[in-house]
Amino acid sequence: MLELKNINKKVGDTTCLQDISLQLSRQELNILLGPTGSGKTTLMRIMAGLEKPDSGEILFDGESVLGIPVQKRNVAMVYQQFINYPSMSVFDNIASPLTLTGVSKGEIERKVNEAAELLQLTPMLRRAPDTLSGGQQQRLALARALVKQADLVLLDEPLANLDYKLREELRSQLPALFADKGAVLVYATTEPAEALVLGGNTACMHEGRVVQFGPTLDGYRQPKDLLAARTFSDPPLNTVSVQMRDGAFQVPGSDSTAVLPGLPAAEGSFTLGVRAHHLSTERRTEEDLVISGKVSVIEISGSESFVHFEYEGQPWVILQHGITQFQQDDNFESFVSIRNLLLFDDRGYSCQINSQNNN
Numbered sequence: 188m189l190e191l192k193n194i195n196k197k198v199g200d201t202t203c204l205q206d207i208s209l210q211l212s213r214q215e216l217n218i219l220l221g222p223t224g225s226g227k228t229t230l231m232r233i234m235a236g237l238e239k240p241d242s243g244e245i246l247f248d249g250e251s252v253l254g255i256p257v258q259k260r261n262v263a264m265v266y267q268q269f270i271n272y273p274s275m276s277v278f279d280n281i282a283s284p285l286t287l288t289g290v291s292k293g294e295i296e297r298k299v300n301e302a303a304e305l306l307q308l309t310p311m312l313r314r315a316p317d318t319l320s321g322g323q324q325q326r327l328a329l330a331r332a333l334v335k336q337a338d339l340v341l342l343d344e345p346l347a348n349l350d351y352k353l354r355e356e357l358r359s360q361l362p363a364l365f366a367d368k369g370a371v372l373v374y375a376t377t378e379p380a381e382a383l384v385l386g387g388n389t390a391c392m393h394e395g396r397v398v399q400f401g402p403t404l405d406g407y408r409q410p411k412d413l414l415a416a417r418t419f420s421d422p423p424l425n426t427v428s429v430q431m432r433d434g435a436f437q438v439p440g441s442d443s444t445a446v447l448p449g450l451p452a453a454e455g456s457f458t459l460g461v462r463a464h465h466l467s468t469e470r471r472t473e474e475d476l477v478i479s480g481k482v483s484v485i486e487i488s489g490s491e492s493f494v495h496f497e498y499e500g501q502p503w504v505i506l507q508h509g510i511t512q513f514q515q516d517d518n519f520e521s522f523v524s525i526r527n528l529l530l531f532d533d534r535g536y537s538c539q540i541n542s543q544n545n546n
Contacts (some may be wrong), residue, residue, distance in 0.1 A: 216387030226395040263337035267344040284335035302330040460529035466505040484529035
């Protein structure tokens with residue numbers, strides 16, 4: 188187990204990490220999810236021993252590793268920007284961690300061939316890295332990490348430069364590959380959808396803090412606060428302010444009121460959150476809330492369309508399958524089930540709604 192206790196890190200006057208405490212187990216996938224600049228890479232570098240925290244403790248299997256140089260730790264790290272040895276062949280690149288530890292030639296060949304086959308590098312083993320495409324070089328970096336059999340494997344957005352098909356294949360394979368070796372596996376991503384596909388446990392990061400950590404699906408379905416909900420929403424979470432009285436609120440832009448299931452008789456100012464894919468252009472039940480606005484921007488991405496509109500002065504977006512029929516400046520009407528609403532109090536903390544079904 189890798190245990191971080193109250194880790195803090197500043198660079199000049201900028202706080203990079205603030206009071207981070209995590210317990211990351213072996214044979215489980217641990218995801219760091221957050222936008223660029225949230226502290227994911229800095230935290231990984233501290234885990235690896237490439238940087239030192241200003242304060243806090245780092246324990247591996249109960250033993251402090253602070254002060255132990257990275258060369259003496261059994262760590263493998265793969266970055267989004269691949270790092271390979273240009274003077275070595277693909278085979279020798281993959282074999283390099285094994286060569287340094289004195290593994291026999293026969294064992295090296297077996298392990299290198301296994302990793303190369305898995306990562307579709309077998310035809311390229313005698314080539315130089317600079318003759319490979321960017322995606323092939325990233326697979327080479329992954330293969331080298333795979334054969335090392337490290338105690339700690341750190342993957343910093345490792346699939347970002349791969350083509351879609353290979354990225355999807357490796358997403359399903361990587362966790363099992365490394366977990367089977369008994370490693371602590373940490374995977375950083377900016378994409379909520381990738382975290383959901385990978386599963387495991389997710390730490391939602393915002394401006395150098397971990398705002399929520401636990402099973403990935405729990406983090407998505409039951410965010411602890413508005414920051415965690417926003418971290419786990421792509422496109423961005425749609426929000427609007429409402430006033431609650433006796434557990435009911437008036438729907439903004441409408442004369443109707445709504446009561447959320449299982450919510451106590453709350454009073455005061457709250458924020459409603461709605462994920463883009465929970466909005467629909469079809470009303471499914473009479474209880475669905477009506478969200479109206481005017482279309483501002485339309486993005487068509489393959490088989491999906493993102494329709495942006497303004498609702499009560501706030502930018503909102505709906506995800507539609509297929510190519511939308513709406514045009515810019517069209518009046519727009521959408522619907523959302525009250526069971527798919529997220530509610531946050533005036534401090535940003537989540538108000539759990541019983542029977543909520545956030546898919």
